[in-house]
Amino acid sequence: MSGLELLSDQGFRLDGRRPRELRKIECKMGVFQQANGSAYIEQGNTKALATVYGPHEVTGNRSKIEHDKVLINCQYSMATFSTGERRSRSTGDRKSQEMQLHLKKTFEAAILTQLYPRSQIDIYVQILQADGGNYSACVNAATLAIIDAGIPMKDFVCASTAGFVSDTPIADISYLEESQGGPELVVALLPKSDQIVEFQVNSRLHLDNFEKVLDMAIKGCKDVHAVLTRVVKDHVGQLASKMSKT
Amino acid sequence: MASTQLSDGEKTFIIHGVLDNLRNDGRTCENYRQIEVECGVVSNTSGSSRLRLSNTEVLVGIKAEMGQPKPQSPKTGFLEFFVDFSANASPEFEGRGGNDLSEDMSTRFAEVFQTNNILDFESLCIIPGQCCWVLYIDIVLLECGGNLLDAMSLAVKAALANTRIPKVTVLRDSEGGEDIEVSDDPDGYHTLEISKVPLFVTLSKIGQKHVVDATLEEEACCSASLVVSVNSSGDFTGMVKKGSSSLSNDSIHDMLVTAKKVGIQLHKGLDTLLSEVGQSTAGRGFLVG
């Protein structure tokens, strides 16, 4: 591996975290009024914004209508200034399209799609600043936005990543750790039922270590879940107190 | 533009309100909505700002990169504008939905920032004819609540105030080759002089009168508007008529006089705000409030 030592002898990572520690998560629900649901999340320096419109009538191509379930439409974009080097476009490149597809599949598995036949739900996520774990930030933000929009889901969808450095699994890897070329596991989980809805491995990982890293990723998801639940409860609490006042 | 559908009755209500100098949200015809501005919200940019004008929300990130100067002006740096109509603002902007509007608005900005005294473009030059700073000004529209151009220009001015351009030194070796060294001192940057940066003031003709800072509903009642860019001393640096209907010369006269007055006030207001937050590098972003 190149010059950078991702894990020091004392067991600390480059940004001072311990291997199993997540980055600080801060989020806010209901940031916009016009959308049906919206949320903003910061995971360390990764910042993502999600808005949800719907369920509404299917727009555009009518052949896309599904008769037994809702059509989920995702758009993933990255602000042109979100990465270190300026991007020439915010959406429509291959990576974004792939991400879009992954997000769509993830939420098709979690939303109770059979409740809204012949309708459409739009999920738009935008990365404002990218520092690793874009997919997981998007999923977590979108989950909050969907909850904000009041669309029924089987469970929260919580996503997290894990890497593997010098025989130690590390949770929630940052851009620096991502770009060193080690293995990366991306997991989206329904925490209550322990069901994995999306799973990706990038680069090579020995089967013997696989379980350890997966456990770390799943633990990460559950930690995220704890944070998200608290945020949702706070948000709903605030709404309730506002309503009781009026 | 995000769609709002109004019935004739609702439109008449708005038009009559404007005639009495009282608008739906209690403002008079020449008032802006509340403006919140914050700088330094995206840490990997040279300068950034987030601006909220009631329901309209705009995020601007400026990246300073090195590039080749344009052949027609080898001794100056230049600006590149890009407006991104994010689908977050409205489902209509999904895919290529916002492209036409975005192109239109980027052109407007580019045109207005052409006048050579707006920024010190010469200070952006590193080696004449070979290397200069290119400021990529990217505007992301996050929520669309009317009066987009004005909000964007306010955000652009705030982001320019926040922009730090690293100091560079040009080293010349004995063979006449040139090498650029960027200062690695965190305080080794210079800021931009923004006192001449203009702001857009959009005047929308509603019924017999005109209003500034129209909401989405008011924009739906408006058939012609005038976009004027005003600098802090009240001079105009560009103007264009929008919309499909015509205006009488008297109303254009009134609109321009209003634009000058409102523009000066707007600059003053923003400058006071910026003197507090302009240099900040740790914006709290969306987590506030």
Place this chain on the structure above:
Amino acid sequence: MPVDKKRITGPEVTQSPLYFLEDSSGISQLVNKDGTRKDGRGENDIRPIFMKAGVVSQAQGSAYIEIANTKVICAVYGPRQVLRREDFSMTGILKCEFKFATFSCPFRRKFQPDVEEKEFALIIEQALSPAVCLHKFPKSQVDINIRVLENDGSALAASIICSSVALTDAAVEMYDIVTACTLRITPEHMLMDPSYTEETNSINCESNGVVTMGFLPSINQTSSLLQRGHLSCDKVLKALQICTEGCQRIYPLIHECIRRSVKSKYRPAEQDKEKSEEDQNPSKG
């Protein structure tokens, strides 16, 4: 716009030799000491205008205009059915395509419309739409194609005039004819109908600017307005006044051109006579 794929392309990066000219520009040089302009006109003079309607046989309506060396041709197709079904509208739609011919300006233009051309297209669309009775043809659109063959200043104004003549030639119902006028403002002077050098020379300096105005003379309304450069409020107001006067001076010329074209269309017997007359004395401004 279709791109000619068979064309042998030039080198990828080239620069016009004009960039290497010594910068001899100066604002004072636009006007001579005796108050005349470089081409001998006074401040308020419009260059000679020649207009002709019905120059493209394939189109419903067309027009050609020359303002000294500025040459614009415009063809109007329609009203015809809107191609994209989704765009249902109770009123008609104007669609404008504006292009500088690649060779029309001192600097070569690209084949693909650039941002300025797209903006001009939008401005022309908006300049014409108050004048056209759009409610008369719901669900249909009128296409206006404008090509600037040579740009010697005031190209936008010439295009607006040309397209409004072409619209009348296509017998699209209108409330009024749109005239247009450009004014160049320098710290000391206001130059009507500027030439290319006058229009572009040191335009980015303080207290310099260009105002282009589209005007409906018989209902006294302004249908388009574009200002570039840095000007004070009073200067702009003054400029608008002068532009209005300019527009009103151009109006009778347009009238005359349309009258002649209608005459020749509906009284073909007189056509030959008209034609010889026209060749002898083109309308001068």
